[in-house]
Every structure is written in structure tokens, then in C-alpha cells.
């Protein structure tokens with residue numbers, strides 16, 4: 563049975579907890595805490611990330627992580643599914659793509675490509691990422707160890723059930 567969880571924007575008070583989840587895998591907060599999204603169960607944050615809307619039909623997942631002791635229990639899948647189903651709902655000021663279809667890109671850690679592939683992402687060229695992020699790993703001292711892979715997900719809001727569009 564799936565556990566009860568909610569996906570919401572992070573609040574200022576969440577900053578320390580989300581920072582710890584991201585720092586555990588050498589990631590950091592990507593800008594203002596209020597731009598991030600978190601998956602909560604009760605009062606606890608189980609996962610967090612940040613989505614960015616680059617243009618009306620292109621989104622970029624800047625950071626994404628599940629709390630260390632939560633991994634391998636389906637939490638990442640549930641969180642990512644919520645984000646891919648309606649990414650505009652999880653970006654501050656997000657706008658639903660007028661044509662219905664959209665893409666979500668990310669620069670996946672090499673160790674996480676299998677996870678993203680299970681969720682429908684496919685490897686792509688770095689040039690398919692929003693220009694702001696296409697070169698994000700260049701010059702990073704951890705690049706070789708991390709083995710980043712650009713990936714893309716293609717979705718359509720027209721495939722959502724009616725209640726999903728409310």
C-alpha cells in the first residue's frame with residue numbers, strides 16, 4: 563500500500579532539513595528555499611528538489627534527492643511521478659504549456675541514470691538542455707567521478723485524466 567504523502571513548495575523552516583538531504587549526496591540548495599519542492603510524510607521531509615521552467619514547454623530538474631534512509635522504498639518514483647505529471651505546478655509562477663506537450667531535462671548523476679530511465683527519461687545531447695544548464699558540469703572537479711548524463715522526459719498534459727488537470 564502506498565504511504566500518504568504530499569508534494570508542496572518548501573517553506574523557510576524546511577531549509578535545514580532539505581539542505582541536509584541534498585548535502586548527503588554533494589548537492590546544494592538551488593537558489594531560494596521557497597523555489598524548492600518537497601515530498602512530506604506527516605511532518606518529515608522525505609525528498610526534495612527544484613524544477614525550473616525555461617520556456618513554455620521546457621522544464622529543467624535542477625536538483626533531486628531522497629533522504630538517505632528512505633531510498634529504495636519507492637519514494638523517488640512517487641516524487642518524480644508527481645513532478646513529471648505536471649511540472650508547471652511545481653515551479654513558482656509556472657505556466658501550463660499551451661500546446662499540451664512538454665519536455666523535462668536533467669543532468670543525471672551517472673549512478674542515477676537507471677532510476678530516471680525507469681521513470682521514462684532518455685539520454686539526450688547536452689544541447690537539448692536549457693542553455694543556462696547545458697554546461698553546468700563543465701569545470702566541476704567531481705565530473706569524472708559523477709559521470710553526468712543529460713536526460714530528457716517527454717510528457718503531455720492531454721494524457722492526464724480530467725481530475726489531474728484541475
Ligand SMILES: CC(C)(COP(=O)(O)OP(=O)(O)OC[C@H]1O[C@@H](n2cnc3c(N)ncnc32)[C@H](O)[C@@H]1OP(=O)(O)O)[C@@H](O)C(=O)NCCC(=O)NCCS
Pocket residue numbers: 587626627628629632633634635636637638639640669670671673674675676677680
Ligand atoms: C536516485 C534516487 C533519487 C532514487 O530514489 P529512490 O527512492 O531510492 O528510488 P525508488 O525506490 O523510488 O526506485 C524506483 C525504481 O528505480 C530503481 N532505481 C532506484 N535507484 C536506482 C539506481 N541508482 N539505478 C538504477 N535503478 C534505480 C528502483 O530499483 C526502482 O525500480 P522498480 O520500478 O523496478 O521498482 C535516490 O537514490 C537518491 O536520492 N540518490 C542520491 C541523490 C541522487 O543521485 N539524485 C539524483 C541526482 S541527478
